[in-house]
Amino acid sequence: MLEGVSVRVSLIGLLLACATTAPTSKKRDWDIYSFHINSTVTSRYATTIITSRVANRIDASQEIQFHVKIPKNAFISKFIMTIEGQTYDGVVKEKEEAQRQYTQAVSHGQSAGIVSSVGRTLEEFKTSVNVAALSKVTFELTYEELLKRQLGKYELLIHARPMQPVADFKIDVHISEQHGINFLERKGGLSTKQLANAITKTQTPTEAWVNLYPSKEQQTQCDGCGEQGLDGDLVIAYDVQRKNSIGELKESEGYFVHYFAPSDLPRIPKNVVFIIDRSGSMSGRKMKQTREALLKILGDLAEDDHFGLITFDNFVSPWKNELLQANQINLHAAKSFAREIKDNGGTDINAAVLKGTDMLNRHPREGTASLLILLTDGDPTTGVTNLEKIHKNVKEAIDSKFPLYCLGFGMDVNFEFLEKMALENNGVGRRIYEESDAALQLQGFYEEVATPLLTDVQMVYLGGSNLTQTHFSQYYNGSEIVVAGQITDNNITEFTAEVIAISKSNKVKYSETTPSEEPIKASSDSNIQRLWAYLTVKQLLDKEVKSSGDEKDKVKKEALDLCLKYGFVTPLTSMVVTKPQGEDSQVVHKPKEGEKPIGRAL
Known part of the structure; x- marks a missing residue:
């Protein structure tokens, strides 16, 4: 998303x-x-x-x-x-x-x-x-x-x-x-x-x-x-x-788009681990802005959230070895720790991310949503430094259980490495620009993922084909899931849209079959086909980043064909x-x- x-x-x-x-x-x-x-x-x-x-x-x-x-x-x-x-x-x-x-x-x-x-x-x-x-x-x-x-x-x-x-x-x-x-x-x-x-x-x-x-x-x-x-x-x-929970369905010339953004749901408590690079290259303004953002983010945690802090250079240094509840006593202590983070040494990204993954895996909580947030400004220089090996280690450790978001600080960071690691683990890579508002950039990203409402979101379309992405690990308040595809045989009378997901305390299901009281919106909007092509190309380009070998070549050709067809x-x-x-x-x-x-x- x-x-x-x-x-x-x-x-x-x-x-x-x-x-x-x-x-x-x-x-x-x-x-x-x-x-x-x-x-x-x-x-x-x-x-x-x-x-x-x-x-x-x-x-x-x-x-x-x-x-x-x-x-x-x-x-x-x-x-x-x-x-x-x-x-x-x-x-x-x-x-x-x-x-x-x-x-x-x-x-x-x-x-x-x-x-x-x-x-x-x-x-x-x-x-x-x-x-x-x-x-x-x-x-x-x-x-x-x-x-x-x-x-x-x-x-x-x-x-x-x-x-x-x-x-x-x-x-x-x-x-x-x-x-x-x-x-x-x-x-x-x-x-x-x-x-x-x-x-x-x-x-x-x-x-x-x-x-x-x-x-x-x-x-x-x-x-x-x-x-x-x-x-x-x-x-x-x-x-x-947004008139109903299933969202908005539109169809034109054999293509459909589904916008899904329910807001009438309780927030899901989260388990979040912040992994902060404190290597020597983070010295000066980068470190100051990171501390500033982290203090604000800690202050925005809800009391039913649990959190962990890990800093790393040559060595990985958890603040605590387990997740703690975000109550006032723990947050006060965490802020004191954050104020004292100093830069020094190399960059052991592999060990740091694996430690954060272990913390989340060891403290599962039913009815919660877990996520890892990594902030770094450099390549791995100590520990495991082979990028493919790090990708393999992290993917195996996370095992699709929660998303990893990788924030690359500055223009010298190996963003391609971070982006691939995030995409392989249901997250995204985001560059943080080394400017005066970097702390606000960090806070702004956190706000996007601060309020999970659904996890394990499955979008199902009976009568649909050539679908864009239909599984999403988490849905956050204020965002939107968009799925597009073609309608099989142009027969919209048998078209059914279903959303199956996990909310705070139970599984939820939304469903709509046409015809209904408010059927899928047929229109002369020819942009729906181009929207499908745009979204498909975007997702194929992401898939190419995390693919290799024959699969990478296949994905690249599929994306290229669509680019040439739609210009x-x-x-x-x-x-x-x-x-x-x-x-x-x-x-x-x-x-x-x-x-x-x-x-x-x-």
């Missing part, structure tokens, strides 16, 4: 867009005369189109660049350039095939388009084209993303920075939720000062429209704005109505950007988490 690399809640998506070239003088010789961001959200699936129209104002040809920053969880699905009425399309190809074209261009000293990681939530798409004297170019980029719910809401965060006031600047957001919108709010720098007067919001029970149409003068008058125009965020947060730019595919005759094609790559861009940036 938990995914992504950003601890800041940003479930529906994040985009920052700008089309710029660096001016050579105070007077611009190019002009962005139109800049539109249009985001349509239908049943949690967001399609965003960014359109920038740029004019060459001088009597000579020049290169115009287009920069767009998009969410790391999004897939680019279309890119078009229009010059003098001629349209040039990007085409998605297998990465190796596109790589040959890219390498050839770079070897000849030519520029090449690329998507590169630029922070905790963003990737940056860059391309350029030569524009004739006094001519215009239109760039249009489309990307898609399934919105994720965290802490009870979805968020759309739009960060606009066009580097100049734009005469025709528009942000249009349309949200459609068939079961109804529970609340909707807007915030961020782009809703402050004079810009607040440029925002309109229209809402019905099932739809909402938010529009930002600022004048050129207003674009210089907001928090963070100035002579160079807009520079800030517009955040739109919302949640949906998604992923770590397995690239987009070849066709350019006008006489110029070289460019290749758009989507990097893996933490991967550095190859070749030359524009």
